Amino acid sequence: MMRLPKLDEQGSLPIYVQLSDHIKREIFQGALVEHSRLPSVRKLAELLGISTTPVEVAYQQLIAEGYVYSQPRIGYRVRAVVEGYHGIQLSKSDTRMTEQDKGDYYASKTNKQATMDSQNALPNLQRLRPITSVTYNFHMSHNDFSLFPYVKWQQYINRVWREESKDLLFYGDPQGEWGLRAEIADYLGQFRGVRCTPEQIVIGAEQHLLMSLLTQTMLRKGSVRSIAVENPGYRLLPGTFRNYGYEVIPISLDHEGMNLDELDLAHVALAGVSPSHQFPMGMTMPISRRLALLDWAERSEAYLIEDDYDGEFRYSGRPIPSMQGLRENAPVIYMGGFSQVLAPAFCLHYMVLPKELLPHFTEVYRAVLFEQSASRLHQRTLELFMRDGELGKHIRKMRNLYKRKHDLTVQAIQQHFFDYPGMEIRGEHAGFHLVLRLESQNPAKEMVAAALEAGIQLASVEYLWANASAPADGKREFIIGFAGIEPENIEPGIAGLADIWRA
The missing domain is CATH 1.10.10.10 (Winged helix-like DNA-binding domain superfamily/Winged helix DNA-binding domain)
Structure with a gap:
């Protein structure tokens, strides 16, 4: 009771x-x-x-x-x-997350632009064709820069350059500027429920570099060279670890996320998951599955890589707190970044390492003597931008804009695909894309090609499945990105897509 x-x-x-x-x-x-x-x-x-x-x-x-x-x-x-x-x-996020409603902060998202390039999302045949015009662009990684605070950002750049220009011309901290790491640690603690200190944060220009440092750190630790990944899932994670000699084991998804029975049988040292909004299928992992994954990691002496690429961007209720913060000293490596909410060109990403991995990370640094890959100017600018509360103001505006586009996209699909065989929408209420599932006798790549010929760009989920696998029910799956498209183009774009595929 x-x-x-x-x-x-x-x-x-x-x-x-x-x-x-x-x-x-x-x-x-x-x-x-x-x-x-x-x-x-x-x-x-x-x-x-x-x-x-x-x-x-x-x-x-x-x-x-x-x-x-x-x-x-x-x-x-x-x-x-x-x-x-x-x-x-x-976690702290459960009691303090709603400061977003008062306009302090709201979100950060790791942009998947680097490896989700539009050409990679298209079949080889399409790459040979000259793409002359795309009228309706539903690409999954496009940004909307209409609300970017150009003047304010320039003011911060000028301030940093005026006060620190000589220092900024030399190498910075290989792990990232301390001030920005402190701001990130404070932000993550308040709004994502992540438990960390600035010492645990590593900043890098892009995810592949950070994952490469992570693979070398794990090798220094002496872990088994095996990793479980979501299927379908983000290709950068398995690709990076495979290149360092890891055995990559795809694990299927059920309606709650990564299948625990398959994971138990995999006998791996690492597992990559995206619990807040699985990429690409969009399900949110319930608390019971998150806790069970943490149990598995402790029992197996393994680590979880939590890709929180858009965990803060929910369009109903509050963002879902991170898995990393559910338990003190959780065996979780947390990945995040600022590309989507600001701009990919700033190249600012980060990972949060468990404390016990820090000595092994230090060993990697001493062996390689790598330098910081992210611009010190951009790091210092973002630090001040966050400290003065400007990031929160900008992200709150972006959340409202993306929510409007999300709602328009869902409405348009429901309106124009309501009678299409087996139509489903997955992954709604969060993130920057939806998954449209349909029954069709036509190959997905031919459907994508037909849409492109009509000036409508989107991607199939097909290339994200491992080992040429596919949905068990045989449905075609398409990623409908809504972040970068103009609101007035959403409904006619979806209408055109429905007409083309019916024909």
């Missing part, structure tokens, strides 16, 4: 946040057990003397994070949580 919370209507946290945090504590403390039924929205609102809106929002947030499920005629019930976690403390 759930104990009623004491809500503070004058407090800094919104009522729905106080309520959702209270229910989480009830679950972790064992007051609410698996399949316990929660009061209806209307009933709980009456008991608490509040409107139904904050109760509904709190329940939806709990569903998104995997604490609660809902079924017709059954109502809201508690999902199973891995045993041994009763009494766990909520």
